[in-house]
Amino acid sequence: MPLLEDLWQDQAPRGITAFAISSNTLGPDDPDTVADxxxxxxxxxxxxxDYDVTVYDDYRISDSDGFAPYPREYIIDRDGTIAYAAATxxxxxxxxxxxxxxE
Amino acid sequence: xxxxxxxxxxxxxxxxxxxxxxxxxxxxxxLPLGDALAPLGELRPxxxxxxxxxxxxxxxxxxxxxxxxxxxxxxVTDPAAPTGIADAGSQLYRVAVDxxxxxxxxxxxxxxxxxxxxxxxxxxxxxxxxxxxxAGGVALTADHLLVGTTGDGLEVRTRQGLDLVGVVTELPNVxxxxxxxxxVVSVDREVGLSVIDLSDPASPTVLGSVALPGxxxxxxxxxxxxxxxxxxxxxxxxxxxxxAPALLADVxxxxxxSRVAVDGSFVALANWFDTRxxxxxxxxxxxxxxxxxxxxxxxxxxxxGDVVYxxxxxxxxxxxxxxxVGAPDVSAPAGVSVSGGVGTLEASFRLDNVGDRxxxxxxxxxxxxxxxxxxxxVDADDGATxxxxxxxxxxGAWTATCAVASNDPDEPSKQIVIEVNPEGxxxxxxxxxxxxxxLDGVSHSLSAQxxxxxxxxxxxxx
Numbered sequence: 001m002p003l004l005e006d007l008w009q010d011q012a013p014r015g016i017t018a019f020a021i022s023s024n025t026l027g028p029d030d031p032d033t034v035a036d037x038x039x040x041x042x043x044x045x046x047x048x049x050d051y052d053v054t055v056y057d058d059y060r061i062s063d064s065d066g067f068a069p070y071p072r073e074y075i076i077d078r079d080g081t082i083a084y085a086a087a088t089x090x091x092x093x094x095x096x097x098x099x100x101x102x103e
Numbered sequence: 104x105x106x107x108x109x110x111x112x113x114x115x116x117x118x119x120x121x122x123x124x125x126x127x128x129x130x131x132x133x134l135p136l137g138d139a140l141a142p143l144g145e146l147r148p149x150x151x152x153x154x155x156x157x158x159x160x161x162x163x164x165x166x167x168x169x170x171x172x173x174x175x176x177x178x179v180t181d182p183a184a185p186t187g188i189a190d191a192g193s194q195l196y197r198v199a200v201d202x203x204x205x206x207x208x209x210x211x212x213x214x215x216x217x218x219x220x221x222x223x224x225x226x227x228x229x230x231x232x233x234x235x236x237x238a239g240g241v242a243l244t245a246d247h248l249l250v251g252t253t254g255d256g257l258e259v260r261t262r263q264g265l266d267l268v269g270v271v272t273e274l275p276n277v278x279x280x281x282x283x284x285x286x287v288v289s290v291d292r293e294v295g296l297s298v299i300d301l302s303d304p305a306s307p308t309v310l311g312s313v314a315l316p317g318x319x320x321x322x323x324x325x326x327x328x329x330x331x332x333x334x335x336x337x338x339x340x341x342x343x344x345x346x347a348p349a350l351l352a353d354v355x356x357x358x359x360x361s362r363v364a365v366d367g368s369f370v371a372l373a374n375w376f377d378t379r380x381x382x383x384x385x386x387x388x389x390x391x392x393x394x395x396x397x398x399x400x401x402x403x404x405x406x407x408g409d410v411v412y413x414x415x416x417x418x419x420x421x422x423x424x425x426x427x428v429g430a431p432d433v434s435a436p437a438g439v440s441v442s443g444g445v446g447t448l449e450a451s452f453r454l455d456n457v458g459d460r461x462x463x464x465x466x467x468x469x470x471x472x473x474x475x476x477x478x479x480x481v482d483a484d485d486g487a488t489x490x491x492x493x494x495x496x497x498x499g500a501w502t503a504t505c506a507v508a509s510n511d512p513d514e515p516s517k518q519i520v521i522e523v524n525p526e527g528x529x530x531x532x533x534x535x536x537x538x539x540x541x542l543d544g545v546s547h548s549l550s551a552q553x554x555x556x557x558x559x560x561x562x563x564x565x
Contacts, residue, residue: 004560011558018558019547021539035542045560048539048547058535059528059561060442074559076534076549085528094558101556 003089004071008045011095014102018045023056061085077101139393140380140411143421146185148175156414158362159405162200165219166405168414169195169207174217175419176224182410182421189224197279199241199248204262206248208238214250216265228265240279240321242287247304249287251277257289259304269305271297281324288329288342290319296329296338298345311346316353321362323370328386330370332360337372337379339386351387366406369424371413373404378413380424390512395422430511431483432458438520440532441493445525448493452519454479454507455486463510470503472496473521495525534559 008018020043022034038047050056061072075084075097084097148154154172161167164180165188173190195209204227205217213236216227230250232238237253248265250258257271257280276292280299287299295314301307317333324330327343328351337360339352358374365371368384369392378395395401395413403414411422434455441450456462462481468474472494481487491505500523507517524532534557538548549557 008558016556016558017552018560020560020562021537023561038542045558046541046547048541050537050539050561055535055537055539056561058442058537059559060444061528071560071562074528074534074557074561076552076557076559078554078556080534080536080549080553082528082530082532082534085530098556098558 003091004073005042005044007089007091007094008043011098014098016098016102020045020047021050021055022047023050059085061087075101139425140395140422141425143183143410143423144181144185145418145420146177146187147418148172148177148187148190149417153416155416156403156419157195158197159403159412159414159419160198160200160205161405161407161410161412162202162205165200166412166419167198167200167205167207167217168403168419169198169209170414171195174198174207174224176219177419179407179410179412179421182407182412182423185419185421188219188222191224191226196238197240199243201243204243206241206243206265208241208250210237210239212238214238214241214248214260214265216263228263230260230265239277240281240290242280242282244282244287244301247301249280249282249289251280251289251291253277257299257307259301259307269303269307271299271307271309273309278319279322281322281329283324283326286324286327286342286345288322288324288340288348290315290322290331292318295319296322296331296340296342296348298342298348300345311344311348313340313348313350316350317360320360321373323363323365325365328383330363330365330383332363332372332374334359334361336360337363337370337381337389339383339389341386352389354381354389354391361402362404364404364406364411366408369406371404371406371411373401373413375400375402377401378404378411380411393424430458430513431456431460431462431481431509432511433462433464433507433509433514433517435489435507435517435519437518438522439491440522440524440535441491441495442524442528445495445498448495448523448525450491450493450521451488452491453486454481454489456481456483458511459483460511465508466505467508468503468505468521470501470521473503473505473523475505491521493521493523495523498525500524500529 077083154170156168156170166177166179168175174192174195175190176188178186197208199206208214211232213232214230218225239251242249248260257274257277259269274291277289280289297312298310300310315333317335321332329340331338337354342348356374358376360374362373370381370383372379378401380392382390399415405412409424413420434457439452441448466475474492476489503521505519536550
C-alpha cells in the first residue's frame, strides 16, 4: 500500500481521480476500523466502503484463482473501460498505462 | 351463434357450408399491432332474426348488402352512423355497384338491375333463374355487366337491358369476377383464376389461367394483382402478364376466407372466424396488420378508403383502418458482461421500444447455459428490463448470443452478445458502475467520473 500511495502522490497532479475501496466479505464494516487502517497505511485518496461486497464481486479479476487477492488495482479510462487490472501493485505497469491514457 | 352451423345455410347456398368444427388455434404468432381497426359504428338491419349478409359494395355513400334476409341499403355517408335506407327481396347473394346502377344476383333468384332514387329502391330488367340458371359474382365494366354462373360460363351482358352479348363457355363454375380498368379476372372452382380478354365482347376469351391453392369464393383486383378468398387462404396472383398469371403468395388464414376487398395498400379478408387486414404494399410479402375476432361470423367485407365494412349474420360493422400503421422499434445494448464466480450468475439489460407501436419481443439464446426473459411486451416509447441468468460451470470465459425478435416482421432480430467471464474483469471490459459512501457517508459513483481517468484500488481493511 505504501507503493500505491507513492504512485498516487506522483500521479495526482496529472488530473486523475483515485478511490480506495474497502471490501470485507466477513460482515458489516466498521468505518472507524477502516479509517484506522487507512491512517495506518497513510492513504490520502478518497476511501469508500463496500459494505455488501458488490464491488468486490463485480471487480473480480479473471486470471485470479478464486481467492480474494488484495490489493487489486484498476485503471479506468475516460470512457469507463477497464484499461488495467491486476492483483499486484506494479508501479511501472500502472505508470505506463496512465501515461498512455493521459497523453 | 358464433361457430354454430346456422339453420340459414339449409335455406341458403349449400356450396358455402362452413366447417362443422372450428379450426385449431392459430399456429402463427399473430401479433396485432395495436388498435389498427378502430370501431366506428354498427347497424343491425333486422333486429329480430338473422339476415346473413353475403356481400357488401359501397358507392356514393351507400352500402349495398345482399343477404339471405333481404337486399339492405345503408346510408354510410357517415360511416360512424350507418343508417338503414331501404330493403327489398330475399335470398340475395352478390352485388356490383357503380355510379348509376347496381346489379344484384341471387343464385336461384337470377340477376336484377337495381337503382336508388332518393330513398326508393327501384327494380329494373331481370334475368330469371329459369332452367337452373345459377348466378354468382357480378361485376360492372364501363360498357358491360359480367356475371359468373354455374354451368352457363362467364357471361357478358349489356348494362341497360342485361341482354346477353357473349359467353366464356370454358369456365364451368365461375363464383366471382372482378374488373380494374381494362383488366378482368374470374375465379372458377375448377379452373382457378383466369384473365379474360373482353376486347371483342361477343367473343370473350381466356388469356391465361392459374390453379388456386383452395376453393375460391371471392376475388378483388387492383393494379395488376388479384386477391382471392380461397377458403383456407388468401391467394395473391400477379395478373400483369395476362397469358401467364402467377401465384405470388398463398397466405394461410386459418379460417374460411369467403370475401376479399382491396383499397390502396390494404386487403381485407372476411374469414368466417375473423376479419383480417393485410398490408399488401409488397403483394409478394403480405403482412398481417390486424385481426378482428368475429363476434358472430365474418362473411362479407368492403373497403372504401380507410373505412372497412364487415358483415356477419346480423350486423354491419364499420371500422377506421389506421393506414399509418407504424411499427415498434427495438433498442438494446450490443453486449452484456456477466461475472461473479462459478455457479448461477445474474445480470440484466434494458430493452427499449423507440417505435410508435407496442413491441411484443421474443427472446432466445444460442447457449443452453444462458436464459433470458422469454417474451415481453413494451409499449411505445417505453422500456423493460430483461433478466439474464447464466450457469457457469467453471472459471473459463465464453460468450453466447441472444436474439430479440420483434412483432414487426420488417425489423431484423437484434443480437446481444452475452460475455460470460465468471472470474471477473479483463482489460477492455466496461468498468461496472458503483455508488459507495466514503468514510464521512458522502456518496461517490464511478459514473460521475466519466471523462476522467480513474485509479481504483480494492483493499481489505481487516
